[in-house]
Amino acid sequence: MIISSTPFRISFVGGGTDFEDFYRRYPGRVLSTSINKYIYLGINQKFDKCIRVSYSRTEEVETPNQIQHPIVKAALEEMNIREGIEIVSVGDIPSAGTGLGSSSSFTVGLLNGLHSYLDKYINAGDLAEKACQIEIQKIGSPIGKQDQYAAAFGGLNVITFNCDGKIEVDPVYLSPKIKEGFQGHLMLFYTGLQRSSNPILSEQKNNIDKKFEFLKNLSDLVPVFRNHLEKGDFKKLGELLHQNWLWKKELSSGISNSQIEEMYHLALEAGAWGGKVLGAGGGGFLLVMSSPENQAKIREALKQYQLTSFRFTEAGSKIVFKN
Amino acid sequence: MEDYIKSFLTELNAEINKVSWKEIAFGIKILQTAYEYDGKIFAIGNGGSAAIASHFSNDLNKTVFGQKGEKQTKRFQVICLADNTATLTAWANDVGFEDIFSEQLKNFAQEKDVLIAISSSGNSPNIIKAVNTAKDLHLSVIGMVGFDGGQLLSLADAKIHVPSKKYEIIESAHDSICHLVTTHFKEAIK
Numbered sequence: 138m139i140i141s142s143t144p145f146r147i148s149f150v151g152g153g154t155d156f157e158d159f160y161r162r163y164p165g166r167v168l169s170t171s172i173n174k175y176i177y178l179g180i181n182q183k184f185d186k187c188i189r190v191s192y193s194r195t196e197e198v199e200t201p202n203q204i205q206h207p208i209v210k211a212a213l214e215e216m217n218i219r220e221g222i223e224i225v226s227v228g229d230i231p232s233a234g235t236g237l238g239s240s241s242s243f244t245v246g247l248l249n250g251l252h253s254y255l256d257k258y259i260n261a262g263d264l265a266e267k268a269c270q271i272e273i274q275k276i277g278s279p280i281g282k283q284d285q286y287a288a289a290f291g292g293l294n295v296i297t298f299n300c301d302g303k304i305e306v307d308p309v310y311l312s313p314k315i316k317e318g319f320q321g322h323l324m325l326f327y328t329g330l331q332r333s334s335n336p337i338l339s340e341q342k343n344n345i346d347k348k349f350e351f352l353k354n355l356s357d358l359v360p361v362f363r364n365h366l367e368k369g370d371f372k373k374l375g376e377l378l379h380q381n382w383l384w385k386k387e388l389s390s391g392i393s394n395s396q397i398e399e400m401y402h403l404a405l406e407a408g409a410w411g412g413k414v415l416g417a418g419g420g421g422f423l424l425v426m427s428s429p430e431n432q433a434k435i436r437e438a439l440k441q442y443q444l445t446s447f448r449f450t451e452a453g454s455k456i457v458f459k460n
Numbered sequence: 461m462e463d464y465i466k467s468f469l470t471e472l473n474a475e476i477n478k479v480s481w482k483e484i485a486f487g488i489k490i491l492q493t494a495y496e497y498d499g500k501i502f503a504i505g506n507g508g509s510a511a512i513a514s515h516f517s518n519d520l521n522k523t524v525f526g527q528k529g530e531k532q533t534k535r536f537q538v539i540c541l542a543d544n545t546a547t548l549t550a551w552a553n554d555v556g557f558e559d560i561f562s563e564q565l566k567n568f569a570q571e572k573d574v575l576i577a578i579s580s581s582g583n584s585p586n587i588i589k590a591v592n593t594a595k596d597l598h599l600s601v602i603g604m605v606g607f608d609g610g611q612l613l614s615l616a617d618a619k620i621h622v623p624s625k626k627y628e629i630i631e632s633a634h635d636s637i638c639h640l641v642t643t644h645f646k647e648a649i650k
Binding site for chain 1: 482485486488489492493496497499570572598644648650
């Protein structure tokens with residue numbers, strides 16, 4: 138029996154610049170952190186030769202090509218596992234459409250677990266790249282590469298997507314005081330909307346030419362954000378998040394909607410400096426940045442939405458149990 | 461005498477300032493990762509470095525959470541492999557001195573664990589053997605070295621290098637860096 142644990146992530150600035158169609162022309166950058174919300178993948182040899190996969194539904198099949206879950210199917214094919222395996226997934230938050238990078242966390246955690254199942258070791262860089270291959274090349278999901286790297290490496294990082302295709306993960310080291318301060322200025326509200334990111338991201342992917350200047354601005358915002366973060370200039374960070382959100386909304390029509398606009402407006406009225414919808418947009422979680430003094434007012438203004446507590450973490454995907 | 465004393469302190473200060481802050485920060489990240497997943501941390505060294513390994517183990521296991529006492533249920537899990545005389549002498553006597561740390565690692569180590577290897581020369585055979593075992597088991601390695609760093613400098617993931625040629629300076633600097641890391645976790649872990 139093997140259990141892998143893989144974190145979800147919060148992305149602050151630069152989302153959308155991790156698409157290959159963009160970063161082949163101009164370096165893409167994102168600044169994100171893993172958080173203490175995890176997906177766990179349990180993997181075990183099955184007594185009979187069948188395959189059982191359990192997530193929001195349960196599949197019991199005889200061969201990998203009968204599996205409906207596209208990631209599990211592709212991963213088993215990739216790893217050349219044909220029979221006699223049981224895979225169970227359990228997550229700390231709803232598994233899809235939350236904007237916390239959960240589908241890539243799932244892929245990374247599954248691949249990590251399957252390597253361990255076959256007594257193979259894979260390092261974080263190879264794990265992230267293999268997850269990208271499965272999700273982007275094999276399945277054809279219209280997604281970028283930031284989530285796979287965030288899940289495999291863990292921690293607060295600037296991830297750079299270079300024009301030659303090389304991807305670099307550069308940790309942002311913060312003193313305990315600034316790290317605690319940054320977390321203390323953030324709140325995460327659940328919109329209650331679960332959406333499929335694919336239509337939003339497909340449009341965004343097709344828009345890359347048209348929105349090239351916005352994407353360049355988003356990428357260039359990352360070093361500026363990092364600089365202010367290292368200094369602990371929280372008000373400025375809130376303003377940069379706001380700017381990031383205004384540009385991000387330009388990328389695709391579904392990123393915001395009337396409910397999200399209303400929530401964001403209420404937060405600003407109650408004293409927030411800025412924020413953003415995490416991930417592709419259209420639903421999931423809304424991140425709000427404000428002074429700690431205004432948090433009670435913002436909570437009150439958004440009281441109908443579930444507030445979710447979280448902490449930044451350092452660890453990427455790990456095998457936490459093996460026997 | 462004043463000059464004599466001050467020259468040591470000045471030299472120590474100069475050498476400790478040559479250590480890369482990013483490598484120390486990376487070492488902290490590796491330890492934090494182990495903490496989050498309840499990974500074990502092993503510390504090894506010979507002579508003065510064995511004492512540093514033992515001292516640092518105590519600081520991570522107890523000092524970091526000292527004031528919180530029993531309330532702190534999640535803790536570092538550090539094992540100093542230089543502390544158990546019976547096991548050390550058993551391996552040394554029956555198999556060889558080179559194996560004293562490497563063989564102990566094989567009892568406990570798992571993929572998510574960390575090895576802190578302290579060796580001023582960076583070349584002590586029993587340290588290098590343990591680091592190679594740790595690499596085979598896919599542990600992260602924090603190396604604390606002096607002189608030119610020796611083999612350990614290239615093998616370690618986090619490379620904490622005090623480039624002095626004097627043992628007293630190197631070991632003093634290693635101890636100070638361990639205390640810096642202890643102070644960090646005292647503040648960072650809530």
